[in-house]
Amino acid sequence: MGDVQVTRNDEQTRYEARVDGELAGFAEYQLTDILVVFTHTEVEGAHEGQGVGSALARYALDDVREQGTRRVLAICPFIKGWIDRHPDYAPLLYAGTQG
Template sequence: MENKHQLIDNAEAKQFQFNLENGIAKIEYIKAKEKIYLTHTEVPQAYEGKGIGSELIRQTLEHIKEQGWTLIPLCPFVAMYIKRHPEWKELVLKGINIG
């Protein structure tokens, strides 16, 4: 799938983000060893409903897979995305039920 935006791992702010024309779309995270907790997703209001959040999650999951990290999705939006795209469940920590 084509990436319309550049994923940035802003380690200082502890978030993956897209720098958009009018703001930043972001997924906040906590990293602990080989685990990553995605805690909150936010898209500027002007971009809501345009697929930016889904693209941000997809690119973030691709990055997590490349790094070999284990995912703990605490953000409901991320969990819902994984439920709709079960191919990503392999990244989720065993024992966490996405549905």
């Protein structure tokens, strides 16, 4: 497997992971004035178990942190679980989602 390259695709409101130029997965989001709402994450079957989902989550959450203007509402079970396993990202969560 090649390196996972993640980018933000504002036009389709999702973060995309590519391996060797091929779309390997994505994390969809919606924006409000104060939130980035992660709604769905999907990894292509051929790339499951290869760190694509983790690369997506880390890049997306680092991007939210870097922008510093919104909090995260993790409706997507994958993103929520990833944050639970990486508590250093918990401060990004919207107060209503912690606990």
